[in-house]
Amino acid sequence: MDVVSDAISAVHLGHPWSHRLRTSGNWCAQLDRYDGAGFYVVLKGHCWLLTDSSAPTPLGVGDAVLLPHGTGHVIADFPVDAGVAKKKAVPFEQSLVETEHRTRTTRHETDILCGKYWLDCSRMHPLMAELPEVVHLPSRVGDHLELRAAIELLAGELDEIRPGSCVALPSLLDLLLVYMIRAWMTETTSGAWPRVLGDPVTAAALRALHSDPAAPWSNDLLAAEAGVSRPTLARRFTSLVGRPPMAYLAWWRVIRAAALLRDTRDTLATIAGRVGYGSPYALSHAFQREFGTTPGRYRTQTVGRSADVEAD
Numbered sequence: 001m002d003v004v005s006d007a008i009s010a011v012h013l014g015h016p017w018s019h020r021l022r023t024s025g026n027w028c029a030q031l032d033r034y035d036g037a038g039f040y041v042v043l044k045g046h047c048w049l050l051t052d053s054s055a056p057t058p059l060g061v062g063d064a065v066l067l068p069h070g071t072g073h074v075i076a077d078f079p080v081d082a083g084v085a086k087k088k089a090v091p092f093e094q095s096l097v098e099t100e101h102r103t104r105t106t107r108h109e110t111d112i113l114c115g116k117y118w119l120d121c122s123r124m125h126p127l128m129a130e131l132p133e134v135v136h137l138p139s140r141v142g143d144h145l146e147l148r149a150a151i152e153l154l155a156g157e158l159d160e161i162r163p164g165s166c167v168a169l170p171s172l173l174d175l176l177l178v179y180m181i182r183a184w185m186t187e188t189t190s191g192a193w194p195r196v197l198g199d200p201v202t203a204a205a206l207r208a209l210h211s212d213p214a215a216p217w218s219n220d221l222l223a224a225e226a227g228v229s230r231p232t233l234a235r236r237f238t239s240l241v242g243r244p245p246m247a248y249l250a251w252w253r254v255i256r257a258a259a260l261l262r263d264t265r266d267t268l269a270t271i272a273g274r275v276g277y278g279s280p281y282a283l284s285h286a287f288q289r290e291f292g293t294t295p296g297r298y299r300t301q302t303v304g305r306s307a308d309v310e311a312d
Contacts, residue, residue: 001210001211002207002210003125003127003193003197003206003207003210004127004178004181004182004185004197005178006125006210006252006256007124007125007127007128008128008177008178008181009259010120010123010124010125010255010256010258010259011119011120011121011123011124011125011128012117012118012119012120012174013036013118013119013120013262014118015170015173016115016116016117016118016170016173016174016177017115017116017118018113018114018115018154018158018169018173019113019114019115020111020112020113020114020155020158021110021111021112021113021114022110022111022112023077023109023110023112024109024110025077025109026077026078027076027077028074028075028076028077028078028080028084028085028088028089028090029074029075029076029089029090029091029092029094030072030073030074030085030089030090030091030092031072031073031074031075031091031092032072033070033071033072034070034116035070035118035119035120035121036070036116036117036118036119036121037066037067037068037069037070037116037117037119037177038066038067038070038071038073038114038115038116038117039064039065039066039067039113039114039115039116039117039176039177039180040059040064040065040075040112040113040114041062041063041064041065041112041113041114041151041154041176042059042060042061042062042063042064042110042111042112043061043111043112043113043151043155044061044109044110044111045061045077045109045110045111045112046058046059046060046061046077046110047059047075047076047077047110047112048075048076048077048078048079048080049065049073049074049075049134050073050074050075050076050080050081050082050085051067051071051072051073051074051133051134052071052072052082053133054133054134056079056080056081057134057136058079059136060138060139061139062138062139062148062151063136063137063138063139064136064137064139064147064151064180064183065134065135065136065137066131066134066135066137066177066180066181066184067133067134067135068128068131068132068133068135068181069121069131069133070119070121071133071134074089075112076088076089077110113151113154113155113158115173117173117177120262120302122291123255123258123290123291125255126192126193126241126242127193127196130191130192130193131181131184131191135180135181135183135184137180137183137184137187143183144179144182144183144186146179146182147176147179147180147182147183150172150175150176150179151176153172154169154172154173154176157169157172185197192240192242195240196240196241199236199240201226201227201228201232201233201236201237202226202236202237202240202241204225204226204227205222205223205225205226205233205237205245206241208222208225208226209222209245209248209249209252210252213249213252213253213256213275213276214253214273214274214275214276215276216276217245217246217249217276218246219233219234219245219246222245233245249276250286251290253275253276253277253286254275254283254286254287254290254291255290256274256275257271257272257275257277257283257287257295258287258291258298258302260274260275261295261298261299261302262298262299262302262303267280268280268283268284268295268296271283271295283295
């Protein structure tokens with residue numbers, strides 16, 4: 001897999017949740033912080049988004065917003081401030097009920113696609129971790145065409161129940177997350193990982209490591225894969241990624257092991273082989289050093305949590 005796909009897959013839990021919010025009149029809803037990522041796409045009308053650490057952000061037709069760290073926020077039909085939000089905002093779930101009742105009797109003025117991705121935030125890939133609190137992607141003619149296409153397809157699936165929608169909808173929601181992260185990477189001027197993946201040497205080394213983390217990599221083999229000398233690879237990789245290539249590989253192997261413990265029923269020996277460890281003991285030792293718990297206890301905890309997410 002590539003770095004972006006792996007970064008998402010390593011933390012993704014269960015199926016995303018989505019809702020089409022159609023409303024009119026005055027409304028103000030609050031969503032508390034949670035483990036995951038949230039998104040909004042304005043299909044009609046306008047609204048405002050407010051977090052504790054930002055000024056109100058106006059959202060117009062076609063605008064998309066990703067809140068990659070589950071930041072608590074307020075969304076309303078007017079430029080709400082913290083004081084007003086404290087007085088007027090109702091819990092988001094209550095707002096869904098109230099707005100649905102209201103739009104049965106009046107014509108809706110605002111149409112918003114919203115949803116959540118459930119994430120395991122205990123060990124996020126640095127690419128995901130460096131995403132800002134709010135990723136605002138304004139609608140501009142000619143920009144992010146694949147993102148706009150995904151939004152149109154999602155809106156169509158939500159308009160009516162059609163054959164295959166139970167498969168199509170979660171797949172399109174996962175695609176939306178990828179496209180929003182891609183769009184941020186093309187627009188950001190401060191993100192470190194877009195620079196990492198834009199460097200041909202470091203990007204080639206990362207592609208090799210992520211394509212086959214279980215391979216018996218060495219600095220010499222990786223340098224040959226990237227087409228540079230070992231000192232050049234070490235200097236550029238460490239400067240951009242923040243750790244040497246073999247240290248990154250050791251960390252990534254344990255993160256992959258955690259995802260396999262959570263998402264599969266494979267034995268520890270099988271997982272050890274899949275991520276490049278010679279024995280279950282070696283993996284267990286490295287895992288405890290990174291996570292502070294045994295692989296078995298981690299599996300029990302995260303499988304229970306994943307079941308709770310699926311139930312939600």
